[in-house]
Structures are given as C-alpha cells and as structure tokens.
Amino acid sequence: MSKEDTICALATPPGIGGISVIRVSGKDAFNIVSSIFKSNNDLRTSQSHTIHYGYIYNNDELIDTVTVAIFRAPNSYTGEDVAEISSHGGYLVVDSILKSLIDNGARLAEAGEFTKRAFLNGKINLMQAEAVADIIHSSSVAGIRTAARQLYGGFNKRIMELRHDLIKIASLLELELDFAEEDIELIDKDQMIKIIKDTINYCKELTDSYHSAQILRSGYYVSIAGYPNSGKSTLFNAILKRERAIVSDIPGTTRDYLQETIFRNNLAINIFDTAGIRNTNDIIEIEGIRLAGNVLEQSDVILIINDITKGRKHSYNLIKIIKDNYKSNILLLQNKIDLIENLSIDKIELSDNEYLISAKKLIGIENILSKIDELALNSIDRTKDILINQRHYLILSEIIKNLDSAIDAIKHNSENELIAIDVRQAIKKIGELTGEIWNDDILDFIFSKFCIGK
Ligand SMILES: Nc1nc2c(ncn2[C@@H]2O[C@H](COP(=O)(O)OP(=O)(O)OP(=O)(O)O)[C@@H](O)[C@H]2O)c(=O)[nH]1
Ligand SMILES: [Mg+2]
Known part of the structure; x- marks a missing residue:
C-alpha cells in the first residue's frame, strides 16, 4: 500500500441517508474524479475550495447527480489534493461511484488512512489524530465529544510550551557540566523546580480528567x-x-455474577449482582465469591445489603472487610423492612449512607438510585476538558514519574547528569505523545482502530 496511491472511501456512515460523501485523496484525485464526472467546469483547473455540480457516469451509464467539492494540497484534511463527492445517500449509488473511481485508478482507503496521511503531512499531530478516533467511538455519550475536542485543541500548544521549558532545563544542566570545574551555576534551582512542578501539575490535571x-x-x-x-x-x-x-430462599442462589446496564441522566450505570459472601467449602461458590471480589474492585459504589431481620449490625464484619479492601463509596442498605414492625422502624436512627429498604416490596429503591445519581454526577468534573485516550494517559503517567524523580534528584543535590537524564526521558515521552517520535508499529496500532473513510 503506497503513500503515493490515490485513495477513496465513503466518509459518511453507510446506509440510506440524505446524502453520502465519498472522499478521494492523493495526487491523482482530480484526474480520477474528472474521468467519471461531467460538469461545466474542469475540476483539474478549478480553484481550491470550490463546489461543482454535475453528473457521475460509469462508462456511459448515468449513476447520479452530485456536487464535488475540491480542496487543493496542502489546504485539505489530508494535506493532499482532495475531492469530496456528495451523492444521494444509499448503498447502490455509493458502491457504483466507488467502483468507478477504482476502475479509474484509485484504491479503497484502509482504516484511518485519511487521518494517517493528515498526520504524515503535518496537518495534525498524533494526539489530535487519536482524539479523532476516540471521539468517533465515544458517540454514545453527549458531552464527552465537546469536552474532548476542547482539550485536544488547547492541549497541544500547552504541552509544546512545557516541552520547550524542559528542553531548556536539560540543556542548561548539561551545559553546567562543561563548567563543572569553575563552579558556575547557570540555572536557578528554585526556578527549575518550579518549572518541573508546573509540568507535573498540568500532567496530573490531565490524568485526573481521564477518570471522568x-x-x-x-x-x-x-x-x-x-x-x-x-x-x-x-x-x-x-x-x-x-x-x-x-x-x-436458598442461600447461595447467585453463583457467578450478573451485570446489566441502566441509563440515568444520559449516563450508563452498570449494576452487578454478586454471589453472597460467606465462608464456604463449596467450590463453585468460592469461585463466585472470588469473582465478586473482582467486581467489587472496579466498583465506584458498593451497595452492601443487610437482612435487617437478623439485626442491624449483622453484616458488620463484611462491611469492615469491604471498607478495608476497596476504595469505593459504600452505601449500607437495611433490607426487608417490610418484615419488621413499624414501631421499631421509627426508632432507628440511621447513620450516614445507611438506608432502609424493602427490595421485595419496592420501598426506598428510588431513594437509593437518586443517591447513586448524585455520586455519579459528582464524580465527573464537567467544568474541565477531558483526556479520553488511554495511550495518552499512560504516557502522561510516565512523564509524571520521570519528573517526580527529577525533583527528588534536585532536592538530594544529585549530579546534574542524573537530573538531566530524568528530564530528557520526560522530553522523549512528550515526543511520543505528540508523534514527533513514532514508528510504523505505533502508527499501525493507532490507525487500525479507525473506521474506513476517516
Ligand atoms: N420479605 C422480604 N423478603 C425479601 C426481601 N428481599 C429479598 N427477600 C427474600 O429473601 C430471599 C433471598 O433473596 P435473594 O434476592 O435471592 O437473595 P440473595 O442475596 O441474592 O441470595 P444469594 O444469591 O443466595 O446470595 C428470597 O426469598 C426473597 O424473596 C424483602 O425486602 N422483603
Ligand atoms: Mg442472589
């Protein structure tokens, strides 16, 4: 698959719709489209950013009436000559147009190939390219798109500034080495710590937002x-x-765990029913309980349900174990209140995060769900931009580690050389983030996640 090829693909979602857009990119884009397009204007000599009305033919057969927008290199999405054919939406029309383009010398684009070319031609950096893919895949949730788009807009500039500062620090540290004998200090320690700390803080802000x-x-x-x-x-x-x-009413009914998802306030809430936790010799149940442990580990909230007919403190040990082992929010639900007298219910003084319910008689359920909504919404910081890509998250976490170690080294009056190694390492990681340092494997991995036509 050569970079020299002219590629084509459907850029809009497949299926019946108002219009479908077919994108053609590469050095022969205008020639190839011209060979199947009849119009008053010649695309090959038309100006960039113009739209042309005409007819697409396959040999002598009319396929569709279309408009073609042309974008001349380098002012296009990919940085190459690009033609975008807007046809009537539908599988047959699109297939015929693509076939005609291929008959005339184009080839079908691979997944992500348009965006890959945009990256290789310096139109966007790697982070932005990946954000494009992530934004496509996160279409299910409103809000995430805008927040992510905003971030990836400003992020690049900021991270490049920080990188610039770090390069300065590393160079000064290395330069100082040359003057080691003379004991000249080129770099102010406090200033250096401040710059590194600012960088760490910015990276932390980003990694925190990844959780949201x-x-x-x-x-x-x-x-x-x-x-x-x-x-x-x-x-x-x-x-x-x-x-x-x-x-x-047989204990140990749920052996494995069950998962279902409900939607509240536009947010998916994944609910897990787990196997009862107790000491047991029953092998299958032990496995279920082990699974419950894994499920609990990744839970934002654990609802501990206690059978109040056995006493309000009956699950005390279990609560303690869960509190000691998991960092999730915990709500204690006193269940089966339908079985106890109203009089004794009135006497109960609930502690924080303790609720009275009857799962069977549907008492208090909505109350619990509202509390879950509240916790879920509070855990998302909607005021900030957000990082959505895992690769970015992992690299930023490593940068934080390198810079923490640099600060440590400075504080312990380590040799300049050692400090510079950490700083250089962080600079290298920033390069991996923005795509200044890349190799084909990384690119293939990233772009293979795209859909065809992007
Ligand atoms: N009266 C009353 N009975 C309930 C209530 N909630 C559950 N039960 C009964 O308690 C018994 C056990 O209920 P399950 O929901 O199977 O309990 P579980 O915790 O899932 O049990 P395992 O899966 O075995 O760990 C059943 O007979 C339910 O009908 C309630 O609020 N009131
Ligand atoms: Mg059960």
Missing part, C-alpha cells in the same frame, strides 16, 4: 454485595424493574 472520561465512556459501576439470602438479587431485579436474576 472513563465514567462518561464506560459508565459508572455499582455492585451489590452482602451475605447470602440478604436480598441482593431481589434488589437487582427491583432496580432493573424486571425478573433478571433468580431469587430464592
């Missing part, structure tokens, strides 16, 4: 835990408003 993005993208995680027979599956069904899980 994760929630927006994959949803909020809520699991239901408790001793066997406490009513976990009954609550699960009550939340889903259908009989999803098997409920029975």
